[in-house]
């Protein structure tokens with residue numbers, strides 16, 4: 001096997017570019033190779049290719065890359081051609097790899113796939129919280145565990161499909177000549193993504209999303225005499241701030257019912273209490289009253305923000321999940337709240353650009369457009385000349401980063 005020269009990639013072209021792939025600017029590019037003298041069959045990159053071993057003789061051939069030579073490229077792993085490691089080839093090969101990965105997996109079409117009833121049962125359970133009221137009820141504990149696992153699985157499936165669509169979309173923007181050829185594959189997987197989105201959305205609670213959006217309008221509590229935090233002495237205001245921030249973070253970003261935020265606040269309180277016993281119960285009771293009050297005020301704020309107000313049509317760019325450097329864990333740039341909002345409110349999607357149009361209550365729209373959001377977002381109706389057009393048409397007018405093609 002030849003050692004690739006510096007500045008070149010060593011590529012099994014016969015495997016990376018399947019027969020029938022449109023070649024765009026790579027069409028007509030010259031390569032040298034070998035072929036058996038006895039026939040006009042396969043084109044090989046190296047003399048030592050095992051496929052050539054039985055040939056009575058071989059000759060050197062220069063050929064132009066086109067539909068017919070592409071169909072004759074040897075697929076043996078030793079038949080690697082050197083291609084320049086500059087902008088064009090790696091982008092093309094990445095695009096082909098991304099398109100190849102559009103093939104839907106069959107793992108979740110079988111009988112093991114959870115049904116509507118199972119999903120709505122899990123949704124019902126999780127609307128009451130993440131864990132059962134009675135911690136000693138083992139059967140109930142098991143049901144909650146299953147519901148949480150189902151929710152995680154449904155999200156992971158949808159997000160994996162999204163990732164593949166986003167990668168392929170980026171490839172098709174960079175290599176637009178591939179688009180007509182890849183469109184059916186993209187559409188097939190996009191349909192799968194829709195099914196997965198619907199199923200995950202079935203487990204999300206829209207009211208919890210509106211409540212989450214209202215958190216930013218809430219003001220921090222101040223320590224009043226009725227809050228029994230005496231156990232913390234002079235640090236009581238600081239502890240109150242900590243439990244408030246823990247409550248807000250969970251309520252804002254997790255897309256779960258507010259009851260779950262209360263457990264985050266309680267966790268923070270326990271961390272502050274440490275092993276102290278005296279005054280513990282009073283502090284816990286006080287916190288329970290506080291979180292009930294915060295939840296009530298948040299729900300009212302959500303109603304004020306959104307009920308009776310016109311909804312908004314917001315376009316967002318869905319970022320792909322990334323890998324942490326050094327091959328670490330998967331890095332999810334989106335919060336559960338953002339993922340749930342996309343799942344519940346999506347009315348149109350464009351996988352070539354990785355964008356979606358969301359028809360959302362006003363409060364949620366405000367939060368999507370807020371600076372701290374991890375998705376690029378715009379209001380599709382505000383200032384739109386074509387304001388009467390359907391969401392998919394409005395969405396197509398927005399190119400969030402104007403990516404350029406390989407020329």
Ligand SMILES: [Zn+2]
Nearest residue numbers: 044049074079
């Ligand atoms: Zn070969």
